[in-house]
Structure formats: C-alpha cells, structure tokens
Amino acid sequence: MPKLHALCCGRLRFDRSIFFPDKSPGVDMTVPVPSFLVMHPKGNLLFDTGVHCLAASEPEQRLGERTAGLFKLVGAADEVLPAQLAKLGLKTNDIHTVVNSHLHFDHCGCNALFPDVPILVQKTELDAARGPKSHAHAQSWDLPLDYRPIDGEHDVFGDGSVLLFPTPGHTPGHQSMQVRVSRDQAFVATADACYTQEHMDGELLSGRVWDPKQMIDSMRQLRRLGERSDTHLIFGHDAAQWAALPTGSTSLG
Ligand SMILES: [Zn+2]
Numbered sequence: 001m002p003k004l005h006a007l008c009c010g011r012l013r014f015d016r017s018i019f020f021p022d023k024s025p026g027v028d029m030t031v032p033v034p035s036f037l038v039m040h041p042k043g044n045l046l047f048d049t050g051v052h053c054l055a056a057s058e059p060e061q062r063l064g065e066r067t068a069g070l071f072k073l074v075g076a077a078d079e080v081l082p083a084q085l086a087k088l089g090l091k092t093n094d095i096h097t098v099v100n101s102h103l104h105f106d107h108c109g110c111n112a113l114f115p116d117v118p119i120l121v122q123k124t125e126l127d128a129a130r131g132p133k134s135h136a137h138a139q140s141w142d143l144p145l146d147y148r149p150i151d152g153e154h155d156v157f158g159d160g161s162v163l164l165f166p167t168p169g170h171t172p173g174h175q176s177m178q179v180r181v182s183r184d185q186a187f188v189a190t191a192d193a194c195y196t197q198e199h200m201d202g203e204l205l206s207g208r209v210w211d212p213k214q215m216i217d218s219m220r221q222l223r224r225l226g227e228r229s230d231t232h233l234i235f236g237h238d239a240a241q242w243a244a245l246p247t248g249s250t251s252l253g
Pocket residue numbers: 102104170192
C-alpha cells in the first residue's frame with residue numbers, strides 16, 4: 001500500500017469574492033496550495049506541483065501581471081516544493097511520475113523542475129490548454145516537458161491503489177486522485193473540482209468556472225465518494241481542513 005503525504009507549497013492571499021462571488025469584495029482570505037506525494041513501492045508520484053518557487057519574490061515575472069495582481073503568494077520560507085520534499089529526504093529527481101490536476105498556475109507552477117519525468121494530464125486539459133482560448137497558465141506548463149495525455153480514469157500503478165479520474169467543470173480536463181492507503185482507508189484529493197467544504201456543502205461555484213453544470217456534476221460525484229465510510233475528501237484550498245490535517249513528513253492515514 002502507498003503512503004500519502006500532504007505538502008504545503010505556499011499560501012495564496014486574495015479577495016474572498018474570487019472564491020465566493022456572492023460575498024462582497026474587500027475582505028482577503030488566505031488558503032494553502034497543496035501538493036501530494038504518493039510513495040508507492042513502484043515509485044514516487046507527485047500530484048500537483050504548486051506555485052513557482054520564485055513567485056513570492058518575483059510575482060510579475062513568474063505569474064504575469066494579471067495573476068500577480070489578484071493573488072499574493074505568502075507563507076513560510078520552507079513552504080516551497082523542493083524544501084517540502086527535502087523534509088522527507090527526497091530531491092526532485094526522486095520523483096518518478098508527476099500528475100497535474102489541471103493547468104492553472106497554482107497546480108503546475110513547478111513543472112519545470114521535472115524535465116525528465118512523465119507528467120500525466122487529461123488529454124482534454126492539454127487540448128484546451130493548446131487551443132485558441134486557453135484557460136491555462138502557459139508560463140508554468142508550456143515548456144519542453146514530457147507530457148503524457150491520459151483519457152479518462154487511469155490506474156497509475158495497475159493495482160487500484162492510485163486512481164486518477166476526470167472531474168471536469170473548473171477546467172475542461174480537470175482530474176482528481178484517489179489513494180488507497182490501507183484496506184479500509186482511502187483519500188481523495190479533489191484539487192479545484194471543489195475548493196472547500198463550504199463549497200461542497202452549498203454546491204457553491206467560484207468565480208473561475210469553465211462549465212458550471214459539469215462542475216456541479218463533478219462535485220456531486222466527489223460527494224458520493226466522500227459519503228463512503230472509508231473515504232476522506234481533501235479539498236483543493238480549504239484552510240480550516242488543512243490546519244487539522246497531518247502534513248509534511250507525517251503521512252495520512
Ligand atoms: Zn484552478
């Protein structure tokens with residue numbers, strides 16, 4: 001059975017109306033930027049690569065003027081991907097597979113650190129990112145990297161322990177990951193298919209939605225998974241849930 005570690009790749013501060021369009025603007029909120037390390041007997045997998053390591057010190061160069069104007073990267077000095085891996089005794093070249101849930105700047109920001117590693121992304125997401133109305137953050141993902149398009153549900157290690165499955169709506173080819181850490185315990189990293197418990201409870205859509213109907217369908221699919229007695233959902237950017245979660249070198253489960 002694999003081990004699953006939740007890593008914090010910084011925190012984003014922004015106006016809460018970006019997450020909750022029905023709330024009046026003018027109040028900031030701060031959320032974690034998660035990455036997940038799966039240590040499987042067949043190799044180490046990273047689900048999402050966070051924000052670019054230099055985004056705090058060089059926001060406009062790394063994120064672009066528009067994104068840097070909306071989101072400020074804050075957080076402790078060790079809340080960057082290489083430092084998080086180092087706490088587990090790992091370097092970037094100890095990672096054998098990378099997965100991007102989707103191609104927004106806070107989920108593929110450190111892809112450049114993995115030039116020789118297969119990067120699994122849903123084909124729909126890659127096609128849309130390469131299309132004329134791209135939703136993706138080109139500076140982070142559009143690099144000479146080893147992208148491997150996958151089409152639908154994907155059993156990464158062939159033993160059912162790590163499943164990628166499409167949860168579209170937030171973006172065209174968004175995917176989430178289920179990791180079974182023991183016979184009676186599994187975790188699902190929803191990524192941005194659902195930002196927080198509050199979004200799930202109220203079926204709330206954020207300001208960044210590619211297809212609202214698909215996003216609601218994906219949230220309902222995730223809710224059904226979370227209703228299983230052995231399955232825990234980990235939301236994409238939920239500060240309250242994150243604060244209660246074992247992180248870093250302590251594995252989940
Ligand atoms: Zn996103």
